[in-house]
Amino acid sequence: MDIRVSVINIGNELLLGQTVNTNLSWLGQELAAIGLPITRTIIIKDDETEIREALDSCWQNSEVVISSGGLGPTNDDITKAVIxxxxxxxLEFREDVWSSVQTIFQRRGLEVPEINRNQAMVPEDFTAFINRLGTAPGLYYQNGNKKFFALPGVPIELKGLYKDYIKTILQNDFKSQPVTIKTLHTWRISESALAEILPEDIIPPEVQLAWLPQTGRVDLRVYGSDKTKVLVTINKVKQLINQYIWGEDSDTPQSILHNLLPEKGMTLSAAESCTGGLVQKLITDNAGSSAYFKGGMVSYSNEVKISLLGVKDNTLQQFGAVSEETALEMAEGVRKLTDSDWGISTTGIAGPDGGSSEKPVGTVCFGISGKADNYSYRTVFNGDRESIRFKASEYIILLLIEQLRRNL
Amino acid sequence: MDIRVSVINIGNELLLGQTVNTNLSWLGQELAAIGLPITRTIIIKDDETEIREALDSCWQNSEVVISSGGLGPTNDDITKAVIxxxxxxxLEFREDVWSSVQTIFQRRGLEVPEINRNQAMVPEDFTAFINRLGTAPGLYYQNGNKKFFALPGVPIELKGLYKDYIKTILQNDFKSQPVTIKTLHTWRISESALAEILPEDIIPPEVQLAWLPQTGRVDLRVYGSDKTKVLVTINKVKQLINQYIWGEDSDTPQSILHNLLPEKGMTLSAAESCTGGLVQKLITDNAGSSAYFKGGMVSYSNEVKISLLGVKDNTLQQFGAVSEETALEMAEGVRKLTDSDWGISTTGIAGPDGGSSEKPVGTVCFGISGKADNYSYRTVFNGDRESIRFKASEYIILLLIEQLRRNL
Incomplete structure (x- = not known):
């Protein structure tokens, strides 16, 4: 039997659009990984009628219902009372919850605001899960084969309570078949061009294929509960589109770099103009990146490009700041300055202004300087300032990866 | 009468958690701004039964139904057929849609893959909205006082179609009262401590107050359809918590900086260690930041701190890389190197490793170097590597803003 899992996200801020619902994507991944993918999600306001209606329809149709939000100490948090x-x-007072709330404030050296006594009130017959990271406990109620969980909406608390308590309960009580999910990351090809390369009959009926257009690139996902069939399918797909694949599953450009550079015992530095620090931010997302990443420059002004990176005034005059020539001098400059094996650079027009017919908004030039060779690239990205900067930052890392793999 | 607006987000990737639902938060903001806040959102799989059930319940209960997703050219996109x-x-073939699809491919210098002919098929009696940014048109159906819209799930296309067509239709047909939303951004105080300062009776029944804990800080939102009452309430709230407020509404630390620095005719540079480029990325999010932001360094290795920024070997030995002393020398170093009015710096332990009892994970030191004075700060953030880096990046910008405002 398929186990139906319903999620109810409660919070005006989600519907007014002031908060992006990262809890749902995180829970979705976790639940799929233990074979209990979410069937349906309902997002509603902190409103008694809405919460009641959602509870009613979900509790009728699902084996597992998980709510998030509305458990805080303030007045607008009504979820617990409605549940x-x-x-x-x-509602009854629980000593153990109250002492954990007190501990949290004591640790921060603060007095417990009186309002937090509410946090220790728990519906009878419910289990309270102690929250190490906040004042609202998780709530758990079981009736027959149905389970209901209520979690606070603060992401770090929701994640902590899920991992500390809920995951184990669900795994023990539902011996379900995990969904096998394989994702391929492609670049330099559009969704429809990819679809033309892949004949439909390579996907058997038990396996699902999904196209996920990401910022600047397409991800292709193959999944299903029959692990063998998923793996066979993915191998066929890979053979057909191999030249466009740069990574799999949880790979990011920077996580691949994180493995490749130490393997080769090489170091890296970066000089950024239009990406303004984002390339280096992505690289240093990885704990331990200091083993190969020395640092670099954000040479936002021409002045800094010249005085610190040693870009020639003449190059800037003749070719402009956004040119492959300038990109190369930036990459070489930062490599030498930091005594690294590789230097990479970006310089472009992120917009919204500053474009011309010759160099429209979205034009970005890249440089890669190695001890033996230098390479430069130029391309034009679609999108707004934010997406152009993001695409360019991933692109230079992917270009370097391509270079490093070629030299294997 | 209240107009009920239902949103249906269709896509396995949303429930499997592989995509964060940014469409919903964007649509939520847009619809609230024209007085049609979303009443309820249902997120479902690309599955015929699920789509049909969601359409059924939403079409019965709402005046406006907006669906997103599942309109692509590939096989897993079934929304249009189910609608x-x-x-x-x-479904009937529409010439105008077909020629816009052809134009999109021609502009990229590509042949139109045959699969895209499907994109020109539109349900009879539906209006097709031409999509400038992709191949799937928006779909619109009106029946009595009810309206149904179907949009593609690619964010840039959904946004384009909403702005080009839907917004005007909704504004013309529903003369509704926009919701007035005022948001206050606070720092250096917890949600419950804020709640203790604010007496409940300052919020009249027509006005709603919401607490939005953000990464590292709390936002406080006051809203309602009675504009005057919202504004009166917000003023009372402001008076009570003034010392904790750093901005309002769409302010970000970097957007405030973007106004303050040019006002004072001052320039800025940055030297980052633990934040790895994120401070400079945030500052350069603003188009035109080159007017005051010269650039800076990511001095990830000690070697770069010494050789490029001129941090003294002795300072590193005596106080460590994570110290207010090192932060100050970094800030001063980058200010002088780039000849800026202000230099700012971060150096800390973002984790997950590298902490000690004296300097636990989350410890970050900050430096601000001006032409007249230098300032240093030290604090400890909670959270994981990503949130520590983000909190630290916003924190140094807020510290600089505080400094600049003091010197007004």
Whole structure:
């Protein structure tokens, strides 16, 4: 039997668009990984009628219901009262929850605001999960084969409570078949061009294929509960589109770099103009990147390009700041300055202004300087300032990876 | 009468957690701004039964239904067929849509893959909105006072179609009262401590107050359809918590800086260690930041701190890389190197490793170097590597803003 999992996200801020719902994507991944993919999600306001209606429809149709949000100490948080009422349970004071709330404030050297006493009230017959990271406990109620969980909406608390308690309960009680998910990351090809390369009949009925257009590139996902069939399918797909694949599953450009550079015992530095620091931010997302990443420059002004990176005034005059020639001198400059094996650079027009017919907004030039050779590239990205900067930052890392793999 | 707006997000990737639902937060903001806040959102899989059930419940209960996703050219995109079937309409070929699809490919110098002919099929009695940014048109159906819109799930296309067509239709047909939303951004105080300062009776019943814990800080939102009451309330709130407020509404630390520095005719540079480029990325999010931001360094290795920034070997030995002393020398070094009015710096332990009892993970030291004075700060952030880096990046910008405002 398929186990139906419903998620209810409660919070005006989600519907008014002031908060992006990262809890849902995180929970979705976790639940799929243990074979309990989310069937349906309902997002509603902190409103009694709405919460009650959502509880009603989900509790009827699902084996697992998980709610998030509305458990805070302030007045607009009404979830707990509505839950207690929906399940016809009285709220009761729990000593263990109260002492954990007190501990949290003591650790920060603060007095416990009186308002937090509410946090220790729990519906009878519910289990309270102690929250190490906040004042709202998680709530758990079981009735027959149905389970209901209520979690706070603060992402770090929701994640902590799921990992500390809920995951184990679900794994023990539902011996379900995990969904096998394989993702291929491609670049330099469009979704429809990819689709033309892949004949439909290589996907058997038990396996699903999904196209996920990302910022600047397409991900291709193959999944299903029959692991063998998923793996066979993915291998066929790979053979057909191999030249466009740069990574798999949780790979990011910077995580691949994180493995490749130490393997080769090489060091890296970067000089950024239009990406303004984002390339280096992505590289240093990896703990331990200091083993190969020495640092670099954000040479936002021409002045800094000349005085610190040693870009020639003449190059800037003749070819402009956005040119492959300038990119190369930036890459070489930062490599020498930091005594690294590789230097990479970006210089471009992120917009919205500053474009011309010859160099439209989105034009970005890249440089890669190695001890033996230098390479430069130029391309034009679509999108707004933010997406152009992001695409360019991933692109230079992917270009370097391509170079490093070629030299294997 | 309240107009009920339902949103249906279709896409396995949303429930499997492989895509974060940014469309919903964007649409939520746009719809609230024209007085049509979203009432409820349902997120479902690309599955015929699920789509049909969601259409059924939303179309019954709402005046406006907006679906997103599943309109692509590939096989897993079934939304259009299910919509046509649900409304009992036949799909028909539309010349104008077909020629816009052809134009998109021609502009990129590519042949049109045959699969894209499907994109020109539209349910009879539906209006097709031409999509300038992709191959899937938007779909619009009106029946009595009810409106149904179907949009592609690619964010840039969804946004384009909403702005080009849907917004005007909704504004013309529903003369509704926009919701007035005022947001206050605070720092250096917790949600419950803020709640203790604010007496409940300053919020009249027509006005809503919401607490939005953000990464590293709390936002406080006051909203309602009575504009005057919202503004009166916000002023009372401001008076009570003034010392903790750093900005309002769409302010970000970097957008405030973007106004303050040019006002004072001052320039800035940055030297980053633990934040790895993120401070400079945030500053250069603003188009035109080159007017005051000269650039800077990511001095990830000690070697680069010494050789390029001129941090003294002795300072590193005596106080360590993560110290206010090192932060100050970094800030001063980058300010002098780039000949700026202000230099700012970060150096800390972003984790997950590298902490000690004296300097636990999350410890970050900050430096601000001006032409007249230098300042240093030290604090400890909670959270994982990503949130520590983000909090530290916003923090140094807020510290500089505080300094600049003091010197007004």
């Amino acid at each position: 207690a009422d929906f399940f016809s349970k009285v | 046509a079937d649900f409304f009992s309409k036949v």
